[in-house]
Amino acid sequence: MTVTSTTGRTNTTNTGVTGRGGQAKVQKAKILLVDDRAENLLALEAILSALDQTLVRAASGEEALKALLTDDFAVILLDVQMPGMDGFETAAHIKRRERTRDIPIIFLTAINHGPHHTFRGYAAGAVDYISKPFDPWVLRAKVSVFVELYMKNCQLKEQAALLRLQLDAGRPAAAAGGGQGNGQAGGAGQAQDDTAGAGSRRSAPAGGLLAELSARLAAVEEQADALTKQLDESSDPAAVATATHLERKLSGLRRALDALEPGTTPGNGGGGYAGGNGAAGGNGSPGAS
Numbered sequence: 001m002t003v004t005s006t007t008g009r010t011n012t013t014n015t016g017v018t019g020r021g022g023q024a025k026v027q028k029a030k031i032l033l034v035d036d037r038a039e040n041l042l043a044l045e046a047i048l049s050a051l052d053q054t055l056v057r058a059a060s061g062e063e064a065l066k067a068l069l070t071d072d073f074a075v076i077l078l079d080v081q082m083p084g085m086d087g088f089e090t091a092a093h094i095k096r097r098e099r100t101r102d103i104p105i106i107f108l109t110a111i112n113h114g115p116h117h118t119f120r121g122y123a124a125g126a127v128d129y130i131s132k133p134f135d136p137w138v139l140r141a142k143v144s145v146f147v148e149l150y151m152k153n154c155q156l157k158e159q160a161a162l163l164r165l166q167l168d169a170g171r172p173a174a175a176a177g178g179g180q181g182n183g184q185a186g187g188a189g190q191a192q193d194d195t196a197g198a199g200s201r202r203s204a205p206a207g208g209l210l211a212e213l214s215a216r217l218a219a220v221e222e223q224a225d226a227l228t229k230q231l232d233e234s235s236d237p238a239a240v241a242t243a244t245h246l247e248r249k250l251s252g253l254r255r256a257l258d259a260l261e262p263g264t265t266p267g268n269g270g271g272g273y274a275g276g277n278g279a280a281g282g283n284g285s286p287g288a289s
Helices: 038-051 061-070 087-096 115-123 136-183 188-230 237-260
Strands: 030-034 054-058 075-079 105-109 128-131
Touching: 030 038, 030 061, 038 054, 038 136, 054 061, 061 087, 075 087, 075 136, 087 105, 087 115, 105 115, 105 136, 115 128, 128 136, 136 188, 136 237, 188 237
Parallel strands: 030 054, 030 075, 075 105, 105 128
Antiparallel strands: none
């Protein structure tokens, strides 16, 4: 059986295509559904179609791995009990690949052998472990969290790439302006002033974009902070694993953003989410608050 894509309305795929005016046009994320039973795949499509994202079917672990070779996915819903390569083995292959190791996996299972079976799922790299039959509303809500995080990550990466292009474009011009100013004995001061003014004008758009990136990331960090605080007294391992995954991803994004700040060492300036100063001016990681 080949891998197919379906959505509630349309088959538009991918995220972050740049539209007119250089602004990012966010499109649909892909969700990988892996189950050897066609009726289960249909049920998942019916539940998740309301999210209006691209749903990709795979009837086996092998088909899922093939799909992951070419496409990027926001989240994977993986059946545990499948003939041949089961869900645990499939997840192990996914986590070994550098390209796919950070994709969140939600295990779906119709069998329940107690805590040991659940812990095996988390050990395989899952962020959640749901037993069938499950509440459609709960599953849809959990998937939507990972889709939203994926979309924000795509936007941040594209805007960071745009910022690098703007910074790189400004450096050669600034260097050329400085050399010309040094070669003119009579007008060196004026040339330096012109070069400084041009550099300031070039850095203004880049600085504005960097501030926008930081503000967007701070909003996500604030939501994750609230989630972590709610889990202080929770013993649900699925929720704790989800929060830990979010913290790790946000920490990496914050470090990458700090690296773009001129003269700022990552973790000391704007601060990393998981280690340094908080995104909104607080101290310490949300997980330790």
